Amino acid sequence: MEIPDGLFYTKTHEWARREAQETVVGITAHAQDELRDIVFIELPKVGRTVSRGQPAAVIESVKAAFDIYAPVSGTITRVNDAVVQSPQAVNQDCYGQGWLFAVAPSTPAEFATLLSSADYASVLKAASH
């Protein structure tokens, strides 16, 4: 399962790409594979503040509904309306077209608590045993 380098990861299977002003968030290839066909996505409103580890979005698949947690605290700057219209984009391209929302981090120190691609790979490996 693809785990690109250069992204931050959470144990709850979100990825975060740190950019100059904002951090873009989505779910990992492993997560979309586990969820299977995604049928509905609810994203936060722009301007909402989210806290690290708290639910920020909801993804519903043919299996069940799941909370998506904010990897870092901050204010929502943008959301990907395209995935609300076509949720399958998350299944097809979870690290690209299938991003979910962007957040302006309020506590940059939180990045130190996130996982690297190698850390995340070992989390997945441990879970499969």
Next chain:
Amino acid sequence: MAEPLIIERSVPGRRGFRLPPSDVPAVDLEQALPAEARRTQAPHLPEVSEFDVVRHVTRLSQLNFAVDTHFYPLGSCTMKYNPKLNERVAALPGFAWTHPLQPAGEVQGLLQLLFELEQLLCGLTGMSRFTLQPAAGSQGELAGLKIIAAYHQAKRRRRSTMLIPDSAHGTNPASAALSGFQVVQVRSGPEGVIDVKDLKQHLTDDVAGFMLTNPNTLGLFESNITTISGLLHERDALVYMDGANMNALLGIARPGEMGVDLLQLNLHKTFSTPHGGGGPGSGPVGVAERLKDFLPGPQVCRRGRRYAWDRGGRRGVGRVHGFYGNVGVLVRAYTYIRSLGREGLERAGRTAIINANYLKANLQDLYPVPYGRFCMHEFVCTLKHLKAQGVTAMDVAKRLLDYGCYAPTVYFPLIVDEAFMIEPTETESKETLDEFIRAMRAIADEVRTAPDRVRQAPQRLTVRRVDEVKAAREPNLRWSEVGEPARRAG
């Protein structure tokens, strides 16, 4: 599917029923209704005869899996046989032809039944009083949460946190959120029961209550229940029990003695009233003595030898259903309880547990059960090892339909990967259970030798695999004429 929609059977001018000539003066609709309330065209209704409708509906019913036709091991739903005696009693004219506004003096028999049903439910659960109003398990939860909120309000304090285990039914956090509580999840430990250490970490003075299911959704008895309720009570928080799995405790253990303060019972599960499409449901809520003032009114009371309605508790949370709940369902549940008696109910509970353990023991070599040496009335397997063959829990569930068994619950509870939840209930014979075991073992063989047969199931049914993804992404719930754009829901 071979059967057309009823509207496709429509023939212009065909009638099933003719109304007699009107014997009251006609009303001029243009005078009586504002323009926006008047149709400009007649509604497009199917024009069919009574016989057309009967054949259509009978054929549809024959396409269906039902507990009266097939084994139905749908975990968490307790799909037991619904004895026909229940139907006979509910159809007695004195019950069936009662009007909800009839004066109490004319329906003494029905009121006595409701009064006695409440007492029977109290006896089985150790609760002090019940409201029979809620029309579903989830509505019972909502009513229960309103009672919890009212309890804290009466003590003039704000409590906004509701603790819920990670194995909970999805309705629990939904009901709590709807009632305005913040939901905080409590983890299950390695044994599959509530992790008391994790519970302690979340236990603050903001906690209004704890909603748990016992036995839990893994089919395991929460063995720390009295410790848990003790911890909650130390902070004057309430213990709510989702009674969805009450079948396993019938006549064996009473939630009131475990420290449970309030609960809902699902009569359509535990007490053999029809379920799902055959509903309606019924989810009475029972409370401990100190909460009875908060129950919604009205309630049946006894005055001497007469039965009457009273307004209910002083601090009642307000009625949650028009009139008195789904009374026909209550009559069925009463009939069930009285026909089995205390001993019969206990035997039902014990047999449900034995049946589940029999299936578990005969399947777990092929379908591992991650939690529990023994289970209560149901158990949860994981089918994650079939992923290597590209087969999912959903595929196995669909293949079971080909073998004449209804599909178990899949992908719930969420804490088990590729969960497959089996609940046989007490009403199945050993022969039926053996047939199910043979089917499950045959499917395990097919996964190895002919996985496509499983992936493409069902193959022997009139309706093949339905496109659940398309149905969920593009829900088109309204029939439309050819050429008319289909409307999306919502």
